Amino acid sequence: MELLQLIEKNGRLEVEDLAKMLDLSVDATKQMIVKLETEGAILGYATVINWSKVLKYEGVTAMIDVKVTPTRGVGFDKVAERIYRFPEVKAVYLMSGAYDLSVSVEGKTMMEISRFVSEKLSALDTVISTTTHFVLKKYKHDGVIFDDQDDDDKRIMVSP
Amino acid sequence: MRDQKHSYLSRSVDQLKPSGIRRFFDLASQMENVISLGVGEPDFVTPWNVIEASFHSLEQGYTAYTANAGLFELREEISKYLNKSYEVAYNPENQVIVTVGASQAIDIALRAIINPGEEVIVVEPGFVSYAPAVALAGGTPVTIQATAENAFNIQPYQIEAAITPNTKAIILCSPNNPTGAVLSKDELSGIASVIEKHDLLVISDEIYAELTYDEVFTSFASIKGMIDRTILISGFSKAFAMTGWRLGYAAGPKDIIAAMTKIHQYTIMCAPTMAQHGALEALRHGNDSVIQMKTSYRQRRNFVVKALNEMGLSCHSPGGAFYVFPSVENTGLSSEEFAEQLLHEERVAVVPGNVFGKSGEGHIRCSYATSLKQLDEAMKRMARFVERRL
Numbered sequence: 276m277e278l279l280q281l282i283e284k285n286g287r288l289e290v291e292d293l294a295k296m297l298d299l300s301v302d303a304t305k306q307m308i309v310k311l312e313t314e315g316a317i318l319g320y321a322t323v324i325n326w327s328k329v330l331k332y333e334g335v336t337a338m339i340d341v342k343v344t345p346t347r348g349v350g351f352d353k354v355a356e357r358i359y360r361f362p363e364v365k366a367v368y369l370m371s372g373a374y375d376l377s378v379s380v381e382g383k384t385m386m387e388i389s390r391f392v393s394e395k396l397s398a399l400d401t402v403i404s405t406t407t408h409f410v411l412k413k414y415k416h417d418g419v420i421f422d423d424q425d426d427d428d429k430r431i432m433v434s435p
Numbered sequence: 436m437r438d439q440k441h442s443y444l445s446r447s448v449d450q451l452k453p454s455g456i457r458r459f460f461d462l463a464s465q466m467e468n469v470i471s472l473g474v475g476e477p478d479f480v481t482p483w484n485v486i487e488a489s490f491h492s493l494e495q496g497y498t499a500y501t502a503n504a505g506l507f508e509l510r511e512e513i514s515k516y517l518n519k520s521y522e523v524a525y526n527p528e529n530q531v532i533v534t535v536g537a538s539q540a541i542d543i544a545l546r547a548i549i550n551p552g553e554e555v556i557v558v559e560p561g562f563v564s565y566a567p568a569v570a571l572a573g574g575t576p577v578t579i580q581a582t583a584e585n586a587f588n589i590q591p592y593q594i595e596a597a598i599t600p601n602t603k604a605i606i607l608c609s610p611n612n613p614t615g616a617v618l619s620k621d622e623l624s625g626i627a628s629v630i631e632k633h634d635l636l637v638i639s640d641e642i643y644a645e646l647t648y649d650e651v652f653t654s655f656a657s658i659k660g661m662i663d664r665t666i667l668i669s670g671f672s673k674a675f676a677m678t679g680w681r682l683g684y685a686a687g688p689k690d691i692i693a694a695m696t697k698i699h700q701y702t703i704m705c706a707p708t709m710a711q712h713g714a715l716e717a718l719r720h721g722n723d724s725v726i727q728m729k730t731s732y733r734q735r736r737n738f739v740v741k742a743l744n745e746m747g748l749s750c751h752s753p754g755g756a757f758y759v760f761p762s763v764e765n766t767g768l769s770s771e772e773f774a775e776q777l778l779h780e781e782r783v784a785v786v787p788g789n790v791f792g793k794s795g796e797g798h799i800r801c802s803y804a805t806s807l808k809q810l811d812e813a814m815k816r817m818a819r820f821v822e823r824r825l
């Protein structure tokens with residue numbers, strides 16, 4: 276648990292440092308990581324990027340609320356799969372409330388996303404309706420605050 | 436101005452030695468690119484819900500004085516919190532006072548109990564303010580030395596040896612600044628017998644109580660027979676990362692709290708109101724944040740203790756607070772030499788152990804309330820420095 280919490284925050288911690296922090300041997304720590312990877316608890320190691328800081332990068336994110344008719348026998352899973360297989364789809368969640376699936380899509384332009392919605396998503400038989408919201412600005416993503424964070428140490432240098 | 440012989444200054448102030456910490460602060464502040472392990476406060480910013488609650492209180496117009504002893508609601512929460520966490524029962528009506536940091540609680544506790552010439556036993560290595568606070572209150576500080584052989588836990592016989600007919604009280608601090616040492620329940624019971632036998636009071640500074648990593652914390656006041664002999668001091672600075680809010684508290688016997696409240700009323704009126712509202716939120720909904728910070732401190736402690744031992748500085752793993760107190764004796768340097776040379780050569784600031792008392796000589800205090808990245812870099816720099824000395 277503690278190991279997972281540490282590497283969820285920083286996937287690049289060295290095994291040696293992790294071992295020291297957790298008061299384990301390096302081998303035991305390595306084994307634990309391999310085990311978690313094999314069990315599928317650790318699915319990958321990603322980097323959080325603030326793309327708006329990258330010159331020349333133009334990108335658009337949209338969150339789409341989708342209402343669907345569940346398929347007999349398999350419920351929402353089949354429909355969700357039809358949607359999440361598209362590579363431009365970054366996240367799909369089954370939701371309680373006013374709509375069924377929340378789909379997050381990334382594209383280069385608004386046009387590209389609207390084409391995805393009209394030609395691919397709405398074209399699915401099971402999709403009843405879609406509502407598309409474009410993201411204007413990301414403030415925080417996956418627990419990381421994006422805007423110029425001032426994380427200066429504000430403490431005095433030496434204190435009792 | 437009068438000349439030296441006729442200084443306007445009070446003799447008791449004039450005779451106080453300036454703190455050795457101050458000197459290191461001046462040295463380190465003049466340099467660039469210093470990683471400081473010399474900081475006696477959390478690196479975390481106060482939990483957001485606490486900040487938000489304080490904003491809200493200001494928006495609501497809570498900008499006036501509170502009752503002298505502090506908001507009743509807050510005293511009630513403190514009393515519940517102490518009861519739930521450490522099984523000590525205090526009546527919020529007359530046994531709890533909210534103060535300007537634990538610092539002020541210590542000051543008024545001492546002023547409430549000391550008659551001129553009475554002695555207060557102060558354990559070294561210890562927090563730098565105790566002995567000056569005793570002296571300013573008109574008492575005589577009598578220092579005793581906890582030693583590395585006993586993992587810096589003071590032994591009952593050492594206390595007993597320092598007792599005279601003038602002894603009024605002893606100040607205990609567990610978990611300890613600067614050593615991180617935690618007194619176990621058995622050790623506290625041993626001390627309690629001495630206290631009982633000689634009819635003394637204990638000022639128990641438990642400001643690091645929440646930050647214990649290996650054992651459940653025992654409050655001195657929870658030891659049998661000790662609640663009537665203990666002034667329990669604590670606060671929000673450390674566990675809740677609220678040093679700048681200046682909020683602490685004391686709990687104790689009715690007559691002593693009443694006397695402390697009298698001093699408080701005449702000299703401070705009350706602790707800052709917006710901070711009291713923040714503290715209320717901290718006690719009601721701050722536990723998750725405390726646990727998260729505590730987990731992080733424990734991981735960093737493990738990291739630093741391993742790293743120090745690997746580089747050849749002997750360091751036992753302290754049970755609490757956010758300090759380690761390794762020995763630097765095998766480098767052949769004194770505490771001050773070590774700290775000063777380390778600062779100049781590798782730009783890492785630590786505090787020489789001797790500023791915390793005689794028995795701190797040969798040790799340095801490193802605070803691990805610093806990001807892991809900084810700690811990692813600091814340990815690399817220190818390892819280079821130590822390697823050149825061994």
Ligand SMILES: Cc1ncc(COP(=O)(O)O)c(C=O)c1O
Pocket residue numbers: 435475535536537538539562608611612640642669670671672678681682683
């Ligand atoms: C042992 C000890 N007691 C008391 C204090 C003072 O705390 P406060 O900020 O509540 O005045 C400190 C702070 O460094 C401390 O280490």
